[in-house]
Amino acid sequence: MNHRYIPLTDDDKKLMLEAIGVDTINDLFKDIPDQVKFTNLLNLKESLSETELIKEFKRLSNKNANLQEYTSYLGAGVYEHYIPAVVDHMLLRSEFYTAYTPYQPEISQGELQAIFEFQSMICEITGMDVANASMYDGATALAEAAMLAHGHTKKKKILISEAVHPEYRDVVLSYAKGQNVDVEFVKVDNGITCIDSLQEKLNEDIAAVCVQYPNFFGQVEDIEAIKDKFGDLSTLLIVSSNPLALGVLEAPGYIGADIVVGDTQPFGIPTAFGGPHCGYFAVKSKYMRKVPGRLVGETVDENGLRGYVLTLQAREQHIRRDKATSNICSNQALNALASAICMSALGPNGLQEIAEQNIQKAYYARQQFEEAGFEVLYSNDMFNEFVVKLDKSAKEVNKHLFNKGIIGGLELSRYFTNKTNEMLICITELRTKSEIDTFVKEMRDYNEQK
Amino acid sequence: MSKNNPLIFELSKEGRVAYSLPKNDVDTVPGLSTKFRRKSKPNLPQVSELDLVRHYTGLSKRNHGVDSGFYPLGSCTMKYNPKINELVSRFEGFANIHPLQEEDTVQGALELMYDLQQELKEITGMDEITLQPCAGAHGEWTGLMLIRSYHESRGDFKRTKVLAPDSAHGTNPASATVAGFDTITVKSLEDGHVDLEHLRSVVGDDTAALMLTNPNTLGLFEKDILEMTRIVHEAGGKVYYDGANLNAILSKARPGDMGFDVVHLNLHKTFSTPHGGGGPGSGPVGVKSDLIPFLPVPIIEKHDDKFTLNYNVPKSIGRVKAFYGNFSINVRAYAYIRSLGAEGLKEVTEGAVLNANYMMEKLAAYYDVPFEGPCKHEFVLSGRKQKKLGVRTLDIAKRLLDFGYHPPTIYFPLIVEECMMIEPTETESKETLDGFIDVMIQIAKEVEDTPEIVQNAPHTTVVKRLDETRAARTPVLRYTK
Structure with missing residues (x-):
């Protein structure tokens, strides 16, 4: 039986081989020297039907925590934004x-x-x-x-x-x-x-x-x-x-x-x-x-x-x-x-509005962190990211957040070994005020725990 | 100049939008200082959502893809792009995961990448694979950097030359340059194969690597491949496999068994991921064990049932792109391999090679076939017979457009006069091939009887031949009001 991606039937193959003037498909590979000819069947995983394939890929996909299920504060070069x-x-x-x-x-x-x-x-x-x-x-x-x-x-x-x-x-x-x-x-x-x-x-x-x-x-x-x-x-x-x-x-x-x-x-x-x-x-x-x-x-x-x-x-x-x-x-x-x-969907006004929302929400979040007693590093103008210094390791805080359905910010220790307690937090237009408030509260409660 | 199809900028009207943003529910603050603020808005189009949809739908109708019709573009493997691959690559757990999430939270993604590497190792006969390069040329550069690091790690700094045949893809010498090498061209013989004598004469203790495509760009399997890899190895060089033509040998021969040390694959060719109008592709690189220490970071590792990313690789060439390669392209390729399995992949190559040989045979009476077969997944024709009648290969290509076909690759490889390089792929039916063959025969007859029809082609496309000289002499590369 044919694979659905390959239309040649046995009858087609026969006619085509005749036209070429050879007996079998193997004759078309006779130019490959015996010493390098691969004669076994490749040792690959068994093939899957469409239904099975979907099931297997769902299994793999479900092993990942995705940004629809979790509220994420990760940025650092890759951002979750509104996609029309x-x-x-x-x-x-x-x-x-x-x-x-x-x-x-x-x-x-x-x-x-x-x-x-x-x-x-x-x-x-x-x-x-x-x-x-x-x-x-x-x-x-x-x-x-x-x-x-x-x-x-x-x-x-x-x-x-x-x-x-x-x-x-x-x-x-x-x-x-x-x-x-x-x-x-x-x-x-x-x-x-x-x-x-x-x-x-x-x-x-x-x-x-x-x-x-x-x-x-x-x-x-x-x-x-x-x-x-x-x-x-x-x-x-x-x-x-x-x-x-x-x-x-x-x-x-x-x-x-x-x-x-x-x-x-x-x-x-x-x-x-x-x-x-x-x-x-x-x-x-x-x-x-x-x-x-x-x-x-x-x-x-x-x-x-x-x-x-x-x-x-x-x-x-x-x-x-x-x-x-x-x-x-x-x-x-x-x-x-x-x-x-x-970019066409956004146009000049949408582009400005979405960028401004990132700024507004990030400044709001930064202020909430400051008011909650966190040290926010650097005091420059910013776009949608800022660095917060924690009392505990960012890794540990993120573990706690994850159990609350939150993917916290980037642990800077990933790139800077001496920045164990620093977290790069990204706030885009997708984060609501209540999400930000919950995030800050969870961070504060955990950070303050002895 | 008549503007038959408007640019999206020309549809723009102040006040129209095609977006809907979430509410700004925080108290407004001054935010960014005036000093840093943009003084004027960029001139982007202002369109409604339906304007937008009609515009891009209109553009799509002015484009030919594999789904529109036959696309025998040699060396590009324009096979069918399965729809199930599009579906699964869009699953939330693949499309909506962030590369900087904790490893524990992306185990499915890492498992998929690890398993894809395992499958590709088996298919190529290599010892390890990295999925990081984004495309074939990126893989070539990565592979050459691996080879360079390998030589240098042995204190061997005199290997400054990369050898590549005159039939090689242009990316080979270009990649050699950006990896810091000079390129030496190896000649081909009359029969289309690499000239072993010439190879022997240019190989030496300054040879870093030989880059080779096998089957080569003429569609011919290099029958002396073991001798070629031996010559280079004896001189202390490495041999690089350009995987653009891997569709020709799946389950039939493996680069790792031919003596190749480094391999790149084009998942957008052999493994059915969409070409996307020019990308994104994916160009994984496979290596033999002595090159493993130099692979780019991170390396995916499996410890019991847990997958991790290892960045602590002291001899690594470093990072070749941010994060982990074109992941969602790799998802599609894995879906393809899992759909076909070992039996299916064997059928792929057999179908591709049968289709190519059938077409070559059928067209041999009408066009020059410069090299004797059997060919592998593709073959070349020469239009020199037609050229004598005043019709160029370019004209033949343009005439094919009138029949709804994408033409073959033309004027490549450079070593064949008036070259047409045809790669049908296995996903095309005999009926499709016969239809194309009939049109090619008709065109050959037109060249003899009514050459002006071919010379003035295309006749039915949305634009006629475009003035490329004007485009290059007075470049207009953007819209301005």
Whole structure:
């Protein structure tokens, strides 16, 4: 009996083998030498029918505590936000998700236009001139930005603020090793990049400075003050930004950024255990020809009709091979589409309103923690995250919270061994006042227990 | 310029929205200082929900996917994307879990990843797998970084060269560059196979690795594979398997048994996860035991019935992306493998190879077949016969659009003149293949009788051929009011 994904019947096979002029399927594999021919049956788990498959995947899924059942205060680069129902409905239009890279523009105008619109929206939000079709995630986008700066300036050193997401920093280190680029960290003071430390390290050998805005600790970096320290240096300023925060924060492109990167996950992409998300990559026009990955451009057809094509492909691996600006080929197109749909649903007003709600609710929560007697570290402007210092280990507090149906904030000890009692708390628009109040009360009651 | 299809920005009208936010139920505070506040709102579209739905539905109708019709794009394995995979990947316990949750609360996710790794190890014959790379090229770079760390850990810093055949995917040399290597191109012979003599002459103590696709991009199995891997190993190099063409050999041969040290897989090709209009993919990497110490962190481990993430791997190349790979793509791939099982995967490859050989045979009388078969899951044709009549492969590709087909990959591999690279996959029926074959034959006849029909194609698409030169010379990469 056939598998439902494979239509060839015994009769088909017979006719086709006859047409080819061989006796059996095995004759088509006679070019594989005997020494490497695999003759056993692979030792895999037994195959499942649809019904069984659903049951097995439900079993696995149910072993996970999901964010619908638990009230979560986790952020740190991945955020639970409102996703309009239209997003997934449109993503399930199979003309989008079963297509590949739009190599044949005449039958790919839908995808090409959607990417062009995505690029435009990213430019608008970041205040930049050119945005590409997407990168794997925010971390690799930052790494590629650092490599662009190295390639452009021919300088061998990158500075990264320690207030950049630790996993992003790690990925930059990996990419930098590949291209023999040095990376140095810039210290943090009161939760933001230490300007003095930056000034000490800045010199003519620096290809780029990477900061995050708002940063890993939820604090808003003073981008203008950072840029001020560059003076006449040809060093590039790379800003990694949560694009949702830019609904309220000044766009990095208007205050000195040369490259803006980040992850559009807050726009219509589920947390999904960390991926797939969607890196974005935006530059000032002078770096246009150095951008990694796909770019879609507007043009006309033979009749003068407007249309879209993949363009400036002389940067890319399939043309330039070892001289390409990056090795990226597949990107995160479908997730870019999700974000474009979400940005369209929000529009300028929704984007501002949702960002403002994050701020309002986070400031409210921060105040509640302070009033409950917690030490809230850092006193800078913030977006939707802040750090609370506990009397007990954050790990222990989280265990208690979990039993109350709450997934607490990030234990900073995950990334900083000396920060055992610190918790990075994220409040998005999805948290209600009563949820926040309960959270603070549970934290206080447990924290105060001897 | 005539704007036949509006951009979503051009549908915008002040005041329309397509969202509904929760109430702001906390007392309003000044919050963010004015100093940091945005001075002007970004120009995003303002549309109603129905406007939005009609716009994107309209765009989808201007796009061709596997569900729309045959898509024999060589080296891309455009097979059917099962719907059950979409369903299960959206389960709450997969879609709505946070990567920074406590391990105890995501045991199902870790179990799935661990078990997927086990299945992929068996399929490839490798000793360990990492699921972290997001796509094939990301896997290539990860694999080359592993090889580099391996050599360097032995105090061997002189291995600066990566060898790759002239038929290799463009990502191979590009990945070599970003991993810090120089690329040396290995020639192919007239019969399409790698030139062993040339390989011997370029391999040496500066060879870090040979990157190879097998079957190669011409659809041919490298019959001297054991000799090739031996040559490289004897020179102290490692051999890298580009898994783009794995659909050709499931259950028939395993990279791990051919002498490959590192393998990347394209789950969006062989294992049916959707190509998504260009991604997200997933590019797991498999290694032999001597490279395990260098794998990217974290490593999933199983201790009795509990799954953990290990970050304490001193020789690791580090992290290649944030968190743990394209998890929900990996969920889909695991669902695919579990749907098919060992018997099913064998049928997959047999079907893919049978379909490709059948098409090659049927088209051989009309187009040049530069290399003798049997082919594996794909084959190449050359349009040089048609070129003599003034019709280019590009024209033939465009003519196929008029019949509702996505054309094959064209002008790749670079070593074949006027190349068309056709990969039917196993999910296509004989009727579909016959329909395509008939159209290809019709086009071959048109080239002889009425070449202008082909030269001026496409005739039925929403736009005609687009001016790519204009797009590149005066780039317009975004909408402006």
